[in-house]
Each structure stands twice: as C-alpha cells, then as structure tokens.
Amino acid sequence: MIIAEQKSLEEIRRVIAPYEKVLLLGCGTCVTVCGAGGEREVAFLHSALRVAQAKSHDGVHNFSECTVKRQCDFEFLDVLEDKVNEVDTVLSLSCGIGVQVVAERFPDIPVLPGVNTSFMGMAKEWGVWDERCAACGDCRLAETAGICPVTRCTKGILNGPCAGTKDGKCEANKDMDCAWILIYKRLERLQQLEKMRRYYPPRNFRVIPRPRRIVVRADVESGGDNG
Amino acid sequence: MANSLFEEKLNSNEFLVTTEIGPPKGADVSEMVHHIDLLKDKVDAINVTDHQSSVMRFPSLGGCLLVKECGGEPIYQVTCRDRNRLALQADLLMAYSRGVTNVLCLTGDSVDVGDHKEAKPVFDLDSVQLLRMARELEAGKDMGGNELKGAPQFCLGASVHPEADFIEPQLIKFEKKVTAGARFFQTQGIFDLESLKKFMQYASQFNVKILAGIIVLASARMAQYMNDNVPGIIISQAIIDELANVEKGKGLQKGIDIASRFIKTIKEENLCHGVHVMAVGREGIVPDILAAA
Amino acid sequence: MGNKVKDYKLSQTREASDGHSLIPPCQVACPLHMEIGKYVDLVAQGKVIEALQVIREGNPFPSICAYVCTHPCEDACRRGQVDKPISIRALKRFAVEFGGDRMIELEAETAQSEKVAVVGSGPAGLACAYYLRKLGYPVTIFEAYSELGGMLRVGIPRYRLPREVVDTEVQRLLHMGIEIKTNTRVISIDLLFDMGYKAIFITVGAHQSLRMGIEGEDSPGVIDGATFLREVNLGLKPSLGQKVAIVGGGNVAMDAARAAVRLGAGKVSILYRRSKAEMPASPEEIEQAMEEGVEAMFLVAPIKMKRGNGRLNVTCIKMELGEPDTGGRRRPVPIEDSEYDMEFDTLITAIGQAPQISEDFHLRLGRGSTIQVDPVTLTTNRAGVFAGGDAVTGPATVTEALASGRQAAFRIDDYLHHRYPLPEKEAKETLSGELGTETIEMIKKIERLEPPLLPPEARTKEFKPVELIYNWETAVDEARRCLRCGMGAEIIFQDKCATCLTCLRVCPYHVPYLDKWGAIQIPADQCQACGICVAECPAKAIILRKPYDRRHINEELEHTLKSAAQSKSKQLIIGFCCQYGLFGTGTLAGLWREGRAGIWIVPVLCVAKLEEEHILRAFEMGAEGVFIAGCGERCSRENTAFWVLQRVEVVKRVLSQIGLETERLETLNLRVADDDISESLDNFTERIGGLCLASVIKEEVKR
Secondary structure (H helix, E strand, O other): OEEEOOOOHHHHHHHHHOEEEEEEEEEEOHHHOOOOOOOOHHHHHHHHHHHHHHHHHOOOOEEEEEEEEEOOOHHHHHHHHHHHHHHOEEEOOOOHHHHHHHHHOOOOOOOEEEEEEEEEEEEEEEEEEEEEEEOOOOOOOOOOOOOOOHHOOOOOOOOOOOOEEEEEOOOOOOHHHHHHHHHHHHHHHOOHHHHOOOOOOOOOOHHHHOOOOOOOOOOOOOOOOOO | OOOOOOHHHHHHHOEEEEEEOOOOOOOOOOHHHHHHHHOOOOOOOOEEOOHHHHOOOOOHOOOOOHHHOOOEEEEEOOOOOOOOOHHHHHHHHHHHHHOOOEEOOOOOOOHHHHHOOOOOOOOOOOOHHHHHHHHHHHHHOOOOOEOOOOOOOEEEEEEEOOOOHHHHHHHHHHHHHHHHOOOEEEEEEEEOHHHHHHHHHHHHHOOEEEEEEEEEOOOOOHHHHHHHHOOOOOOOOOHHHHHHOOOOHHHHHHHHHHHHHHHHHHOOOOOEEEEEEOOOOOOOOOOOOOOOO | OOOOOOOOOOOOOOOOOHHOOOOOOOHHHHHOOOHHHHHHHHHHHHHHHHHHHHHHHHOOOOOHHHHHOHHHHHHHHHHHOOOOOOOOHHHHHHHHHHHHHOOOOOOOOOOOOOEEEEOOOOHHHHHHHHHHHHOOOOOOEEEOOOOOOOOHOOOOOOOOOHHHHHHHHHHEEEEEEEEOEEOOOOOHHHHHHOOOEEEEEEOOOOOEEEOOOOOOOOOOOOHHHHHHHHHHOOOOOOOOOOEEEEOOOOHOOOOOOHHHHHHOEEEEEEOOOOOHOOOOOHHHHHHHHOOOOOOOOOOOOOEEEEOOOEEEEEEEEEEEEEEOOOOOOOOEOOOOOOOOOEOEEEEEEEEOOOOOHOOOOOOOOOHHOOOOOOOOOOOOOOOOEOOOOOOHHOOOOOHOOOOHHHHHHHHHHHHHHHOOOOOOOOOOEEEEOOOOOOHHHHOOOOOOOOEEOOOHHHHHOOOOHHHHOOOHHHHHHOOOOOOOOOEEEOOOOOOOOOOOOHHHHHHHOOOOEEOOOEEEEOOOOOOOOOOOHHHHHHOOOOOEEOOHHHHHHHHHHHHHHHHHOOOOOOOOEEEEEEEHHHHOHHHHHHHHHHHOOOEEEEOOOHHOOOOOEEEEEEOOOOOEEEEEEEEEEHHHOOHHHHHHHHHHHHHHHHHHHHHOOHHHHEEEEEOOOOHHHHHHHHHHHHHHHOOOOOOOOOOOOOO
C-alpha cells in the first residue's frame, strides 16, 4: 500500500492561489486507506479551505470536489472530463502517480499535488503507518528472515547492526525497532543464524535506473519509450 | 612487514595507547594543532574523527595530514555516511599517497543525530564492505574490478561494542570485520571491566589487537546525557553514581580518576592490548589521565 | 402545559428516517409491536412529548399499559445479555405521566356509513372501538356491567391500575363520539344485525373461574378469584376472616392475595401445586406480594374441604414434580399418603378462568370454551361477526387484548370494504440473535434503575398504586442504557469501501470483521450504533441504518446558524452538546434559556458522532468559539471522549494553520463531568471575548 500524507494547508493554499476554480480530486484506493486523500479527507480539506478563505476575506476560490476509485489509470478519469473542463486547476490528493496520470490525461489543465507520497507500508494499528519496502529492486528478504534491512535500518546496511542499537531500538529514533536486532532474533528462531554470518557485498544500485518499467506481456520488449 | 609505525607497534607486544581528536567546526585549526602537539609524543597514535555524531566539521583526512605535519601518527577514521563507493576509494588512495595508512573503518552515525538532519544518508557501503574494499585496493583492484596504477597499503582497524545490551549480533559482525581484514579494534566506551574481560575471553581466539575505549566523563549529567543521546554509549549506573557523589566542580577530576583507574587496571591485569582514550572535546586533559595511569 | 394537546394523527406511513433499521427484539416481542427503541431513545434525549407521540402511535391506551403491561419486551431485551434489560414499562409510564398523556384530546369524525357493534368493553373491545372510530365508523359498545373496562375495572386491583386511568380513557372514547350502552347484556347477535350493525366484534372476556372439582368446593367460605376480585374492585369489602388461602400461582392468585392483605386479612397463604420456578405470575408481582407479607406454600394441592366450627377445614396433599408436560413445565404428581389438614377462614380459588359464551350467539367454540376464529382475519363461523380478546385466547394479558382489538378493527375495516387483509406494512427484517461474548465484554455495564415503590407497610393499608414514577434524571439515565439494536452501522456503498479496515480497528465493540472473500462485514445484530466508524470511514462508505443522527446534526447546525445570523448579538459561540446527558436532563437547555448572549446550542445525539467537518462548518459560518460538551462519566458508550479529542486535535491543527487560536475550540464535560458546567462555559466565553481577534463573523450566512 502506498502511504501518503496530506500537505499542510498553507502549502496547499499557496499552490492554488493563482487559480479561481479548483477541483479537489480524491482517490479511492491507497490514499483513502491511509487517510490522506479519500472522500472524507477531500470533504475535510474542502471545509478547511473554505474556513481559511472566510477568515482571510480573500474569497477568490470556488471549490468543487470529487473522488474517483483510482487516479493511476486513465479509464477511471474519463468521468472527470466535464468537471475538469469547468475548473482552472485540479488539486489531486492522490499519490505522485495519480497526480501525473491526471496531468497526462488532461494536458490543458494544471494539476497540483495535495499530498506528499511518503512510502510503501502497512498499518501498524489505527492511524499509525510503517514503511516496509523501499522498492530497491533487489530483494534480500530471503536472507534476512523476511525483515528488510534496506527499509527498516536507517542506514540500510547489510552485514549486521551498527553499534548504535540500544534496547533493541535504533540510534536515529528510540521509538523505532533496530531492524538488525529483529533479523537476528527471527533468524535465531528459524535456526538460520548462518545467514547472518555470511558476508553480503555492497548493493547493486544498477537495478534501479530511473524511471523503471516492468513489462509482463510476452509480445513487448522491455525498455524503449519510457516517457 | 608493517605499513606504519603504529602497525609496527601492533606487531610488538607493547601496551598501546591511542587517543582521538575532533577537528574544528571551521577553518581555524590552531587549537587542533595545539592538541596534536600536546599529545603526539604521549600516545602511539591519534585518531581523527570523521564528522563525529554526524556534526559537520573539518575533514578527518585533513586532520590526519595535520597530525602528520606535526610529526604525529594519525589513524584516519572513515565513515560510509557521506560518501559513496567512488568517493571512499578516492579518499583512501589520497590518504595512502600522503602517508596516512592507519584507517579505522566505520559505518558512521545516523544523519538524524547530527546537525544536518535533512542531508541524504549515503551508506552505499557498510563497515564490513569498507574493510573489504580497502583490501581490494591493496590487491590492486578497485570495486569495479579495474586495475589500479599503484596499489595502496593500509593498516586497517574497526570498532566493536563489547558492552552492547544485545551482544550476539555484535559478535557476529565483529567476526565479519576480522575476516574482512581488520588488524586492530578500538572498542566503544568501556564502563564495566567485567564485560571487557568477558569479551576478551571470546576475542582472544582471533589474531587481532583490542584497544579498550576509555571515555572521560566530566559529570553525572554528562554521563546521563551521553547515555540517552550518543549512539553506542551505555554507561553503567555505578559510574554515574560515582560521579554524582562528588562535590560540585570536582566532577571532571573524578572523571579523570575513573579513566586512569580503568587504564591502570587494564594495563596491570593485562586485560587487553591497549587503550583508546576519548576525551570528547577535552583533548587537553589526556596527558593528565595518562600520567595518572 | 396548560393548553390541551391536540390529538396525534393515526400514522400509517413510516418515517423515512428509519432507513434500513431492523426491527429490534423488543418490538418483535411486543404484542402491539410498538416502536420501543424509538421512544426509549426519545426519553433518553429528554424529549418526553415526542416519546409519548411515538407511544400513542402504537398503543391506543398507553396509560393503561404503563401500569399493567407484563412487558414481554423486557424479556426479549438484549441488554439482558449484558446486565439487565431496559426498564421499558416504567419508562413508558414516565413518558405517559411527564408527556401529559391525560391532556390529550382525541377527536374523530364519522366518515363511514356502516355501524359496528362491539360487545364487551374490556381492553380488546375498547381498542377495537378506538381504532374503528379513528377510521371513521359509528361504533357502539355494549357492556353488561354498569361501567366500561371489563377486566381493567373488575379484574385488576386498583393498586396496580388506578380507576382514574380507566376513567380518563373512557372519557376520551366518549369524546371521540363512541356510543356506549352499559348495563346492557347482548343476548342475540341476530338482534344486533337487525338493529343495523354491519359488523360485530365479540369480546366478552373470560370471567368464569374454573372449578377445582373437589369435594366441598361449594362450602361457605370458598369463593372464586374472579368473583372476589370483581367484588373488591366494585368497592365491596368481602369479609374474609383472619386466615385466607389462595389456590393457584398466576397473576389472578397474586392479585387476590394482595387484595386480601389490603382488606385486613391477618395471614394470607398461597397454595401452589408446583414450585416457585413454575409460577406463571410475573416475578415482580410475586416479589411484591411476598414483601407485603403473603406466604407461599409450594407443591401442595387441596383435595377436600369441609366447613365446621365456623372455619374451613382443608385437606391438602403434597406434590412432587414429574415429567415436563407439553408446555415444558414439570407436571405435579401427588405423593401418596401425604395428606394433611389445614384450617382457614376463607379460601379463594384462582386456578384459571374461561369465557362464558351464550349459546344463543351460535358461535363455534373450541378448547376451553373459547370462540374459534381465523387467526388472521379474526372472523368467526358467522359472517360479519368477529371475536377477540380473552374470549378467543383464554386469559391473557391486557396488551395482547389491545393488540387483538386493534387487529379486529383493521380486519373489520377490510371486511366492510370487501378487501382482503393487506400486510400492515412492508415486512422489515427483524433482528435477533445473541450478542457476541467479545461484544458483551466491551459494552459498558450500567445498573438498571427501577422506579421507586411505596414501602410495603404503606401499601397494605389501602389500594393506592404501589409503583411510583421515575424522576426526570433517572428516566433519562435508564433510557440511555438502550443498545439501539438494529440501528447500527451498515456499509452502504460496498463499491466505495476501500477495505481499509478502519472500521474494524476503531470499533470499540470488535464488531466489524473481514469475511473469507476479503470484504468487510458489520453484522447488524452486533453493532452498537455508536457511529464511530461512520465518522472515521475515510471513504464515507458507512452510514447508520437509522441515518437520523447524522442528518440531525446537519439540520440542527444549519438551523442554528440561520437563527444566529438573524440575531443581533455580537458574538457567536456554537456549542455541540450531547443531547442525552446535559441537554436531555435539561442542564444545558437551562443555560440556553437563560439567554446567555451569543451562545447557540446544537444538540448532538452522542458527541462521538460529531465529525470534523461539522466543527469546521461552525467556524466557517462565523463562530468565534466552538465548544463540545459531552455527558461526563454518565456516557453509556465506550471511547467517546477519545474520539472527540482526536477530532478536536485534527481541527485545531487546521485552525492554527489558518491563523485562528486553537483556544477557540474547547471540550467541556467530556471524560469526567465538570463540577459546574455553567462556570466552565463562562470561563470559555470570557476567553473567547479576550481573544480580541478581528471578527470572523460573516455579514450573511450563505451556503
């Protein structure tokens, strides 16, 4: 699941300032789940922007709102044709993917991001989200007992804990578990500690030249037009 | 054969004493030079820290060159926090070419604990990989497998944390560092000699020299602060209590007493191969400690 | 409330506000299917007049039921699985008394030409006449006794049902234009048809006491329960002597025993052939009788009686319990050679009653001399003749009789219009089932509050009503215990649901779950309708089955804002206040009426349902301060304060980003009750006054 965070009201107000008619566009998938840009958040942002406007007496904006099931596919955006044509800008509360897909679908309308796309993760509990995957393109989870040191170790190191770990927590953040302590404990439990004794060479960053593309279709070759 | 004076001493059975100097935040190195002069003849080598605690400073390699210029024996601390593998290799070549051959290979503190929290943490390599990379350079190849014109030679060291609250994974990593080519280890601060003894029982099976880290504390408050905020520091309650029980203004003296007592004991009981004295910003007191020990 | 309250309309259309709500178990159990959940909730809000309106829609004589209903609803109440059922009957009595039921005047106009005769004026007859009259029929009631009411008057003792209550209802019926012929025993149905009645409802009750069939049953000093109660209820004071025995274990036996106590009998004993557990009388009746000094002798039956020396010699035999009978109760079996003698001054038999139907009616009778009817249409073997009440069922409850009378009225209407009976309303799904153990665990246990009773010593001297009425606060608190069965959350937009599991994570009662196909389910029979998931759902995919609450907040807020915009006061402070606690008990309503300048109250049906948007809306419309007042520790819910504070924090974050002081948003009386809510409010308004910001009030309020 992609986890995002809504931008501050100040920043949102700043980016929409030049436009009168603003469509607040929610996304019904990942950002709904993480409470950053679903229908509820769109409505709340709408209210907040109106209050801000009432307070500052610069009532220039005219807001409308809409939430589609997903912004990251053109087909879900077709229903927006009329709505988008009536506004001066679209503030997309989707992840960075959605923002770009909307922009690509409606080339004549400025599309602005309303959230910061943060990471890929899971809900630890209600209202708490933890990063779990860095999309490094070179998965090592088989060797690390299913716990990703690239993501969950603040240094992303591969050969064991640094000396900063204390009480099983990370030196960078005392609330954060030390990934390597977790890995050690789980490998011990699985009786696979030999995996930790092994030397792991530096990571291969070549697997992530940006932008990446994955093709699963048999009839199309990889690479080529990435635009 | 030895690649440095320090390595020669490592090969002897001498009790080794090293200390460390933090370079200044700024271009004025006069105080650092003063400290080098003060210490160079009283210790076997001087570490120069590499943006310790991720606080941006004068570079450690530059500091090492100063030590050299002053006639001292530097140990070049290299961390992986700020440089990718290209920069790290280049810096090591540079160091060797200037006669800086003692290299302490470290992972480096997290960017979050320092004064540039928004910087990009690099960590392209970790400490074990850094050691291996240095060995590859010695063998005349860079990490891409390309031939080097002129191979460097180093005396490689690393750190170990005998007082870590969860020791087993630290020992695994220690062994990896030994295998990767570390000749000597400077430990994190030792505040309980029992844990040092225990660690040495285990470490003596490896052909490496262990220098016990001695941190000089100036007060109970400082001790508590370091405990809470400095990565890799675990100060025992006994030490904090000892510091807390002295009159006001006598804290530093007590800290010096404790440090010299530790050094003396380690030396007399032959607990390990030497000590590494860390005065954390009070480099000037190191001679007093050594004198008292 | 000096003015007389106008009649309530006979409501046939369901309010749209019911949404998808399911029929709760209490309503299913009620013979009249009254909307119990609805009026209990209204009492909890302190809205007694509205509660009474709901009660009157489902019950022609709520004041009578308020005294004597045997409340099967309480037996079905699922609060009983948590601690104890809601005290529904007592709450109805509260609503009837405080809502001013006796002030209500009923009116009816004749809209139909067909005359209908009702034979018998017990609860079934009165209810039938009431509904027929409401439907516009000319109705005549024929009553053999001098006064209307049947068992209400001659069967039930006054300490349970004061006569004035029956009188009020009778007066109302007269006012509706119902014709009454008392002291008139109907001897022939044909005669009624000859008089022009097009339909006839026979509801003559079951007044004939069953005989024990033992030797000496007709001795002086033996009297049957129905006759005894009739004499007592008509104001006679039968002489009983010192020692009185009552044979039987039903409500009539209890009534007879307690009446005997009140007539001055020194010692009153109940002889019952089974054990206490099998007694058909309602538990509180038994308990109150015991409190008043009635003694019960179990597993004993009289087999012979003889009058001698001015006393009654009763030979009894001991019994033991054998195999269960068809009704599931264990059958009493005499123990051989266990006879013994006892002496009493009077023995009252109360082992059951049966109808006594004149042969001249030419009606087909069934088991126990009851009239045979079609259970749906209530038609007898004779065209145009309907029957109901005890005459059909044998002795039953007042509420069942009322239900029977109402059914008869609508079926007679169908008959006279040559219609087949239609289902009364679209069949709604009923809710049943046990609450899950995990859910039960999480539901706050709240003690059931009983209305006060007269102390036993004060009761036995006279025939005054034993049960007193709740005071306002107790009634509100008791009503708040209701679990709102069937009104819970529902994922109405499955396509919107992102299966984010928020509902599952925020539910205090662990109700939502993931089914094996990976869809979220919120089982209606477990949901406690707290509304937290509704407010937290990021996809806005959940609503309450009874969506009244959310709409209520929106409507009240808009209404308040409009009124505030028209008012001249210079500051505007909006308070979202728990309708159940502060407002329900009148505390905040009092503050409001005191006319504190610029404070406008938006009542909320539990502040946990208040959403961030509502709070922002208040600010948008120019509120300079907003406060949210809960109901302190009295909240019947879990986690209310937590969720309110969560949302307050979110709004405060926005306020500070906009440049409004976060002090403008305050919570009062939330987790614990403020010592003095009025003082807290004063402090708050003072602070708002002190903030001295440029006014954010807009010139006019517009959407």
